[in-house]
Amino acid sequence: MDVLLLGSGGREHALAWKLAQSPDLGTLHAAPGNPGIAEHAEIVPLDMDDIDAVAAFCRDRAIGLVVIGPEAPLVAGLADRLEADGVLVFGPSALAARLEGSKGFTKDLCSLHDIPTARYKRFNNAPDARSYIEDRGCPIVVKADGLAAGKGVTIAETKEDAIAAIDACFAGEFGGAGAELVIEEFLEGEEASLFCVCDGSRALLFGTAQDHKRVFDGDRGPNTGGMGAYSPAIGLSEAQVKRAMREIVEPTMRGMAEAGSPFKGVLYAGLILTEDGPKLIEYNVRFGDPECQVLMMRLKSDLLPILIAAAKGDLSGIEPEWSSERALTVVMASKGYPGAYDKATEIAHLPEAGAKARIFHAGTGLRDGRLVATGGRVLNVTASGETVREAARIAYDLVDRVEWENGFWRSDIGHRAIMREDG
Numbered sequence: 475m476d477v478l479l480l481g482s483g484g485r486e487h488a489l490a491w492k493l494a495q496s497p498d499l500g501t502l503h504a505a506p507g508n509p510g511i512a513e514h515a516e517i518v519p520l521d522m523d524d525i526d527a528v529a530a531f532c533r534d535r536a537i538g539l540v541v542i543g544p545e546a547p548l549v550a551g552l553a554d555r556l557e558a559d560g561v562l563v564f565g566p567s568a569l570a571a572r573l574e575g576s577k578g579f580t581k582d583l584c585s586l587h588d589i590p591t592a593r594y595k596r597f598n599n600a601p602d603a604r605s606y607i608e609d610r611g612c613p614i615v616v617k618a619d620g621l622a623a624g625k626g627v628t629i630a631e632t633k634e635d636a637i638a639a640i641d642a643c644f645a646g647e648f649g650g651a652g653a654e655l656v657i658e659e660f661l662e663g664e665e666a667s668l669f670c671v672c673d674g675s676r677a678l679l680f681g682t683a684q685d686h687k688r689v690f691d692g693d694r695g696p697n698t699g700g701m702g703a704y705s706p707a708i709g710l711s712e713a714q715v716k717r718a719m720r721e722i723v724e725p726t727m728r729g730m731a732e733a734g735s736p737f738k739g740v741l742y743a744g745l746i747l748t749e750d751g752p753k754l755i756e757y758n759v760r761f762g763d764p765e766c767q768v769l770m771m772r773l774k775s776d777l778l779p780i781l782i783a784a785a786k787g788d789l790s791g792i793e794p795e796w797s798s799e800r801a802l803t804v805v806m807a808s809k810g811y812p813g814a815y816d817k818a819t820e821i822a823h824l825p826e827a828g829a830k831a832r833i834f835h836a837g838t839g840l841r842d843g844r845l846v847a848t849g850g851r852v853l854n855v856t857a858s859g860e861t862v863r864e865a866a867r868i869a870y871d872l873v874d875r876v877e878w879e880n881g882f883w884r885s886d887i888g889h890r891a892i893m894r895e896d897g
Contacts, residue, residue, distance in 0.1 A: 476500040477778070478532060479515060480522040480552075481543025482508050484805075484836030484854040485763035488770040489541060489777070490514040491832065496778035503535065509845060510835025522547050525555050532561045539564060539782060545621060545760050548739075549575035564781040566759050569735035573726070573757040577656045578619050580757055583733075587725045591754040594658035600644040606657055607636045613660040617756075618643050620651030625812060627697055629660065663748040664890070665755065666707040667765055668718055670743070671780060673789040674736035677723045680794060681772065682707040682715065683765040684890065689812060691886045698812045699851055702887030704802040704862050705768035708894050709747065718745055718752040726757070738784055764803045767834050767856045771801035802865035802888050803856040804873050805836070806881045811850035816880060821845045821852070823877035831857040831872050847880060862891040 475498055479490055487510040493502055494514035504511045505520035505528075520531055523546070532540060540556055542548055542565035551568035565571075572579040584591040592615070597603040607614065607630075616639040618626030626648045630636035636657075643652030666684050670677035683705040689695040710718075722743055730737045742758035742765070761769070770777070774795040783789050808815035818841055827833055834856060837849020855873045859865035866888045873883060 475538035475778070475782075476535060477502050478535075478537045478540045479504045479511075479543065480528070480540065480547060482506045482511070483543065483763055484834040484851070485761050485766040486543040487511050487834040487836070488767040488854075489543065489761070491834070492770045492773065492777045493541070496776045498776070498778050500538075503537070508835045508838050509840055510833070510838065522552070523550070525550070525552055528552060529555055529559050529561075532556060533559065537561060539778075539785060541565070541781060543760060545571070545574050545758065548759055549621060562782065562785045564785045565739040566737050567735060570730055570737045570739075571759045572735075573730070573737070573741070574759040575621060576619055577617050577756060578654060581656055581658070583726065583729050584754060587729045589722050589725050589754060590751065592658040592661050594656050596654060596656055598654045600640055603640045603655060603657060604637055607633055607640070610657075612636055615658045615660055616640060616643070617656045617658070618648045618652040619654040619656060620648070622648040622651040623699060625697065625699075626651055661746045661748055661753060663746045664709050666710040666745050666747060667762055668710070668715065668723070668743045668745055669761070669765070669769065670723055670741045671784050671789065672727065672737050672739060672741050673784045673787045674738045675727065675731060675787075676789055677719070677727050677741060678789050678792060678794070679715070679719065680740070681705055681769045681796065682710050683762065683768055684709065685762065685765055686884060686887055689884075691884050696812055698807075700762070700764050701805045701807065701884045702803055703762070703765045703768050704800060704865065704888040704891055705765065705772055706800070708862070708891040710745070714747060714752050718743065722752065722754050738787065763836070764805055764854050767803045767854045768801035771832065771856055771858050772797045772799065797858065799858045799860060800862045800865045800891075801856065801858045802862060802869050803834075803854045804869050804883050804887050805851050806853040806855060806873065806876065806878065806883045807851050808847050808849070809880050809882050815850055817848060818846045819878070819880035821847060821876070821878040825872060825875035827872060828868075830859065831855070831868050833872065833876075847878070852878075852881065861895050862888045863895055866892065
């Protein structure tokens with residue numbers, strides 16, 4: 475089967491690497507891709523935001539499956555258009571993608587179906603939102619309603635911080651994503667990520683991970699798209715996973731089906747582990763980045779049949795096999811990220827990764843034959859090991875051998891898990 479993979483980040487490089495191992499794969503096409511993805515796929519000059527162009531490519535090349543990596547094309551309705559043309563798609567419809575495309579929609583769904591989450595209120599203007607902050611106090615969480623590339627969430631410790639976040643949203647800092655916002659209570663607890671592959675009626679557990687959103691060591695500084703991750707999430711017990719599936723994921727699947735927008739694709743539940751049990755922070759409707767990288771390192775099964783089964787709406791008989799090893803990824807980012815940063819800085823050397831590691835390209839390009847950084851998050855140095863500590867050692871050894879003067883990274887990815895392992 476010929477497959478089209480859409481996206482250009484570390485998530486898509488990890489998916490390309492895993493898909494390329496399938497004996498059922500014909501030609502893997504990728505757009506827009508990156509130099510790392512080009513090691514496994516034929517890069518095609520295709521704008522994934524041009525729905526008509528993607529549809530025409532699929533028709534002309536008889537593409538058997540389209541795998542949509544990022545969230546924006548899903549929210550824009552690319553899956554709907556392709557499915558209307560008879561193309562098999564791994565990814566949800568636009569209506570189902572509202573689970574990520576609108577935080578307010580998801581909170582309302584939780585309220586309707588008694589899904590445990592933080593108390594909240596929605597706003598479409600700054601004065602009402604400011605008044606609410608004055609009444610509720612802090613800490614409190616302010617979220618742009620729409621897609622903001624992981625940067626539309628503020629955990630406000632003071633009223634001044636909260637009001638600044640409100641004003642930033644309504645002043646257009648996040649574009650249309652900030653036209654509305656959600657303000658919710660701050661919940662105490664450790665965060666973890668739970669992934670399911672879904673076929674419209676059922677959700678198949680597809681691993682857990684723990685992301686590191688803050689930019690600096692010790693979980694300090696502003697939120698980012700993710701500075702590293704490890705899998706499985708050691709702090710998420712088997713009992714908590716079962717409870718999250720029963721109380722959060724399964725009611726969501728039923729609710730979406732009842733609303734006429736059954737969910738197919740990856741459902742990524744961001745959880746917070748409170749004293750009252752797991753609660754939903756938010757949903758994403760695609761593989762996480764950088765969580766996908768550690769999941770692909772641990773997945774022993776052929777990925778392609780799993781994606782096909784979900785896209786066809788029948789996951790019965792699918793049982794993914796996972797390595798017992800831990801996997802960990804360190805994000806190497808451009809200095810200044812998540813703020814302003816220099817682009818097209820040269821990456822002078824990437825070392826050989828070895829048998830238990832990979833370097834996934836997240837924001838790279840070629841300029842006059844030189845590998846350069848083109849984004850904020852640039853490389854995902856990923857390794858596996860018997861323990862998180864071992865995986866971290868292998869990954870950080872590889873990081874130290876990357877020659878890139880403009881790069882920086884956190885030095886403590888997996889620190890919670892390592893503390894647990896050490897007792």
